[in-house]
Amino acid sequence: MTALFGDIIGQERAVEILQKAVVAAHARDGSQSMVQSWLFTGPPGSGRSHVALAFAAALLCDTGGCGSCHSCHLAKRGSHPDLEVIRTEGLSLKIDEVREIIARASWEPSSSRFRVVVIEDAERLTESAANALLKAIEEPGVRTIWLLCSPTIEDVLPTIRSRCRQIALVTPSTAAVAALLIREEHAPTEIAEFAARASQGHIGRARFLVKEPKSRARRDEVITFALELSDVAGAMAGAARLMEIAGLEAASEASERDEIEREELATALGAGGSGKGAPSGSSKALKDLEKEQKSRVTRATRDSIDRALLDIATAYRDVLSVQMGASGGRELINEHLRGEIEKRAASSDSEGVMKRWEEIMATRRTLKFNVALLLALEALFLKVRF
């Protein structure tokens, strides 16, 4: 058994397939278990990139993923010389970036038998970028292994996915996530169980809820607001407040890294200069960096709003299960807000709550496009007020 797969929870089927592939790759028996390109799909938080990275490390390790050798340590940190991990922080992955990746992917492996490229957000490939990638994937050089990740198989061009073996990850069970939080984050049982329920199987989100008490408070604020929302002024104020919360979260995530990147760029440009002032092209590089950083904040803001909308959806689900009498013996997702949820359940009908749930999901879909966030939220909250 590959030690690296030990901390993958609730994905027994996927691990079994990957395990066979690792054995075949190391046995060099040309078996069908190992192929050159893979597509890891699964809902956000199911651990797509985590699983892909473990697989990459197992392929790079001489003994199939011992978890303890130098190669395994480097791969787990993402700094193995034969491993490329591509993470898009912006809204899309463009052709220039993909061309660079392909060029590097064609190098000979330095210390392993393979070069492995992990693309974490394959759904963000632009069409031209995807076509460039397709050519590389079709290249018969067997030394480069491509591991693509996306939420669903439909998020990737048919031409690409038809050349990949799909590994479909499932949402891990609440019990499995809670156990992980207790084991790895040393969370108290009650908080671990809450975070597992509230995150709906999204492991990263569950960890964040455990580690950041402020995020739990913000979550409660958003849910209470949605349950009590009734007038137009409240809808407008709520939309503005949610924008504010999302902006704060995105900015605090980004600010430290932005600073480091600016310093790194300044150093790089300074080192390449001839001493007669800034080398030409430096202002373009700086502009590019600023553009990238801005698009990263935009994406983080959108992600944060999406999470808040999902949180509201869990409250509606709780209201529905109270109304349908299904919550008697079972815990609500937001058990700690049971009072507010029961109050709302008593003063609304389930058909109306279901409609509100659908409105939330519809808005989440439109947020994927470049819509004006505040306007979209105002429109939503006007529709879902009680």
Ligand SMILES: [Zn+2]
């Ligand atoms: Zn190893």
